[in-house]
Amino acid sequence: MYIRATGNISPQKTFGHGPMDDSPVVYNGNRLTAIEPEYKDFIDPKLIRRMSRIIRMGVAAAMECLHEAAIKTPDAIVTGTAYGCLDDTHSFLSKMVQFNEELLTPTAFIQSTHNTIGAQIGLMLQCNNYNNAFVHRGFSFESALLDAMMLIKENDASNVLVGAIDEIINASHTILNRLGLYKQGNICNLDIYQSTSKGTIAGEGATFFLLAKEASNTDYAKLDGLHTFYKPANAAEVEQQVNNFLQKHHVNISEINLIITGKNGDVAGDKIYDTLSTSVLAGKQTINYKHLCGEYPTAATFAVWLAAHILKFKKLPAIISHQPSSQKNIKKVLVYNHYMGIHHSLYLLSAC
Amino acid sequence: MDKLMSDLKSQIIAQLNLQDTKPEDIGDDQPLFVEGLGLDSIDALELIVLLQQHYKIKLSNAEEGPKVFKTVRTMAEYITAHQAQNA
Structure with missing residues (x-):
């Protein structure tokens, strides 16, 4: 099977036509933040207002991927995420505490589920085909990709939009930092491989692929x-x-x-x-x-x-x-x- | 009433995250749902929460909703009437 198209929002300038001629974006500190595009070019402004950052990233990356593949309705949409829509989850849980479990706004709750991005893509495309989300920690993308590959191999789909999305927010960064996942002190992302300390740098991203059964002359x-x-x-x-x-x-x-x-x-x-x-x-x-x-x-x-x-x-x-x-x-x-x-x-x- | 309507417009924009909309863009008698601002059923729930959070008003009768949330003016009138009733 073939990777026909891609869409990627990451801490590098990957959205658009890819990174072939760009130098790496340099970060000082242990947190890399995704470089986001102008979403209004990809998402109806009326829909944007309900979408948190990670949903916008996921939807925009998926839309770019589909646009490149010139496919309006994929046979299946499969997403993977370990953390899900963290910002909405954090917002919803914070309000539960703040308002003593009353006066909860529906939007953050609705958007906090792990399948929100896959569902939102389906809604935007009016696509009622197979739609599934995998939440398997460090195997979330792999599980989504395996599902996509199986759909194609078993002839249940000839093309599948598959991708993964994870974000880092202030709360999760603080917690994971405390747990020792990230390097302390002044660290530059380009120098991490020379480091002799424990820990790494935090990242995030939304990446989609259009997986196709048949080859085309534009496959990656x-x-x-x-x-x-x-x-x-x-x-x-x-x-x-x-x-x-x-x-x-x-x-x-x-x-x-x-x-x-x-x-x-x-x-x-x-x-x-x-x-x-x-x-x-x-x-x-x-x-x-x-x-x-x-x-x-x-x-x-x-x-x-x-x-x-x-x-x-x-x-x-x-x-x-x-x-x-x-x-x-x-x-x-x-x-x-x-x-x-x-x-x-x-x-x-x-x-x- | 004018002050209340002005506050409501700002609160609606904040609660519903109406990007690129300013309070002066919302007419006092402009319909909030479908045409006009184009709000939907999820927004209606957000507006119910807004009334509770900012004005301590619990909309107990769901059938009142369409009348109360018709425009910013009807919302302000409802709040004023409710506050007078409880004064």
């Missing part, structure tokens, strides 16, 4: 495979998972031209990437992406989006140009990502 990439595994016991198990995944797809490691890893600057979490770079992935050209989008449970969407762009435009984009590149003819990309060392995922993409 072919999505060959997806695999997830939970809490591997040790590095040997991860290596085994990588080998099994490649074997299942009849791919030899020598055929892989580029590895995209989910390194995020956390000295503990990055160990496994370093181990793999000296074993099963030794000698492979490797790039990282979380300095661009930060860490969040559905951050792997950014990696898939990046892989798709690299395969389509046949070059490494300027936003990762500071990373050494020797490979010119990139035909197969392996993405390996893990979230908190718990949720591990592998993606295999190839050029069309």
